[in-house]
Amino acid sequence: MKTPDETAPERADSGRDVAGTAFAAELSTHLADYGDRPCIEYEQRWYSGAEFTNAMREIDRRLAGAGVPVSARIAVVVRNRVPHAAAVLGSIAGNRPLAVIDCYQSGAGMGRDIERIRPGAVIAAAEDWTAPVVDACARTGCAGLVLSPALGDVRIIAERDSGVIADPVGDVPGLHLLTSGTTGPPRRIPIPTAALAHTVATMTGGATAAPDDPPELVHWPFGSVGICQLLAAPFLGKRMVLLEKFDVAQWVRAVRTYRIRRTGVQPAILRMLLEADVPRADLASLEYLPGGSGPLEPELREEFERRYGIPLLWAYGATEFAGSVCAWTPELHRRFGAEKAGSAGRPLPGVDVRIVDPDTGDELAADEQGLLEASVAVLGPDWVRTGDLASVDSDGFITIHGRGDGAINRGGFKILPETVRAVLLAHPAVRDACVVGVPDPRLGHVPFAAVETRHGSPAPTEDELRRAVRDALPSHHVPVAIAVVDRLPRNAALKAKIDDVAALYRRD
Template sequence: MEFNLADLFEGVAARVPDRTALACGDDRRTYAELDARATRLARHLAAAGVRPGDRVAQYLYNGPHYVEALLAALKIRAVPVNVNYRYVSGELRSLLADADPAALVHDAVFDARVAGAASAAPSLRCTVRVPDGYEEALAAAPDGPPLPARSGDDLYIIYTGGTTGMPKGVMWRQEDLFFAGHGGGDPGGEPAASPGQAVDRAAATEGVVMLPAAPLMHGAAQLAAFITFWAGGTLVLVPSFDAAEVLRAVERERVLTMNIVGDAMAAPLAEEIERGAYDLSSLLVVSSTGAILSGSVRERLERALPGRTVMDNYGSTETGLVAWGVAGSVPETGLRYRFEDDRITVLGAGLRPVAPGSGEVGTVARAGRVPLGYFNDPDKTAAVFVEVDGVRHTLTGDMATVEADGTVVLHGRGSVCVNTGGEKVYPEEVEAVLKGAPGVGDAVVVGVPDPRYGERVAAVVAAPDGAPPPAPEHLDAHVRARLAGYKAPRLYRIVPRVQRSPSGKADYRWARAAAAEGRGPAPFQPRKDAPP
């Protein structure tokens, strides 16, 4: 056995075969059942010509089939590829052309999209249609020799959409992903010293029930799923995010830990708890990662869940889990993290560590166990994965300063930073303040061209469902009372709903188009004598 994800899962399944591994509505799988079904699918894929190193794409909603397809690919040393289930044919074609999978497992509801996009993947030779074709594939899968010996060097690809461009396939060695993304089998604790120790820990641990509210096609949910398995726990899924359905699942399955993605999930969950009657007594921890959790929304969730721990984690597909926020850390006053691991640093000019207390802005970087790069993209790989003093680092693109006591203060993504007259404005900070304004349900802040300042700050804002749109003058007053004048949006576009990815990340490309196209009422322009 190696630090290979299929090896480790099979080891856990052998030790706790009758323990419930997965629950999704009425569908349940023990570890033995999940392992056996994944093995049958693996044999079907191998018989169809899928070889080690080939990609196997999952174009699926959440459910047991997703997890089985993921494990099946790993069992035959193929590489799983996550596909955004909101993609239409054109977007699907683009991703399939990049990933060029040998096999595609897809929900039947996507038949038409698959038919229109499959020709973009010249290597595609096997499609499995869920549910009917899937069950037929398992029933007809041949018996055969033992599955191939595996390695910690086997690849795992997670496509990440980010906020500004087309998805990129992040390539991890599985051993590196186990330690960087799965916490070495014990997030926040001592990493496993051997594969056998990881399996022993899983067998000895009981009672962990985890629900990732994000879709499994999002990297954070996949990491949460494996972390659950390395605790010998039960993974609870809902087909797609719906606040009421998530809370019913927490109540029904006695969920201990729930993973969410920022405000886009926290706000509707808080609202549903406030108006519903749910038994959430089992829930102890709500953990957010992958998107900003603003202070106002966090406070609302904490009021709805008194006595629970709401954690704001920091990490990305390119780094894995990196850190937890310090007490009182909110974007309105600066997101603060303490990185106990010395492999996490902030690199400034010349890729040298910034001096604590200097005020120098640098980019957060991770050394050591980092991805190999982006699939089929050597240019982006060279820009993001760099060598510093002979050690490979991931440059996250998150801009930060280091305080005198070593606390790291995050300012936001450099790629979406607005440069207005030489002043840097980080959208996340302004978004967090806007979300605390009366009458605001969601907000995204972007830069739009300005003939004088190069860029001006613009906000795309939506009211809560059913509420009247907020007045731009009131929003401007709210922001200026809390932030420097140059950070205040110069125009507002009021829209029915802010567009986000299924994982809850802001779609800044859409927001720029929304602002530029003049959606909503005429923009509010502050008085001419207002400070820039």
């Protein structure tokens, strides 16, 4: 289903290289336009455009000095810091393939990522150069660059070993991101440089900016598609305020100080603002808040909008779609907000959406529930099936009804229970395991596990099992608690009873 008067972009793959090169050149121009003007604020210090672009050039110079060709895939262990932002935007402006490695995992997990990616170089802060990361770089022959907290201070710790590295040349220029699980188990997929114009549009809602507009507020973790928040400010010609992580006090300070009018949020952020009882006057500049990364419960929407009088314009998307699939706009909210409050809006330009029967794949009629599929023109003609149950009404508004695969949404990070269960089952003392989502007042849901021990084996400790998950998976997969039991509660078919397992959870 398309929005009215929509003209889909050209789908031909042959045009991607040209379009990607044009996007990269446009980004370079926008960044250069800052000159000596403020570009990015971090920890309440402003960096000029010249400082920022000089840092980008220094990273490029160090990559060349380490023997890394311009076509090589680069991996960045990302943190929401200014040097990392320079590494990311510099790679995109150079039309390089850039693989993002989440810093919120163990060193062993980062090392496994490096061996899977096989980049020409790894760029990371000093604290992330742990022994497993160093060893992984040595085995793959990739170069190593250390980012200092001081912008532009970059050090080579390992040169590229052309005699060892097996895959020095990347495939698709653009961002290579780990998916959150919307369309299946997490995997790293490319968002071509040519597709990032679509992503910028989903981040900005097609807005334009005046020179005196307030800055963009960037706080979504760089390890997700939220890294594309970095692109919005340059393309709007605006400054940006960067937070290393979301913090109520710092977020409110930025909104209040710069009179910010809109900024992206997640359900967990709304809960944290409500719990902190932020004064309404501190948020008075906000005209609306676009949001996503998880369902917005009606009760949460009602409480937030009642307390602050700020419309919440929710969207739905995934990394696989290079951003949002559908969203509300201020105009749609004015016309339909009251009657369609539970919807995620209409499809964005260049996006087709359909609802299909999970078993037959047949397209369903208006208002019928099935699995959502989407096709994003700039990514190609393929339809990608999600694991989300949805429906589309006769006015083209999409409503998400929940997961079809039981995924846990932890503050916007999706966790497939079977992924965590597989790690627990690998422990020699675990006979069986069950992982469920339990309610959390701040994050929506969090993973909880119960394990059944093998007879005759020493019972594992909860800390031991949590460490095993932390070593194998990103940190948001680690259960908040693990109950070690002799027998899991089961039904007549001997399947673990989800509700009874959840009842074992006891919040301290």
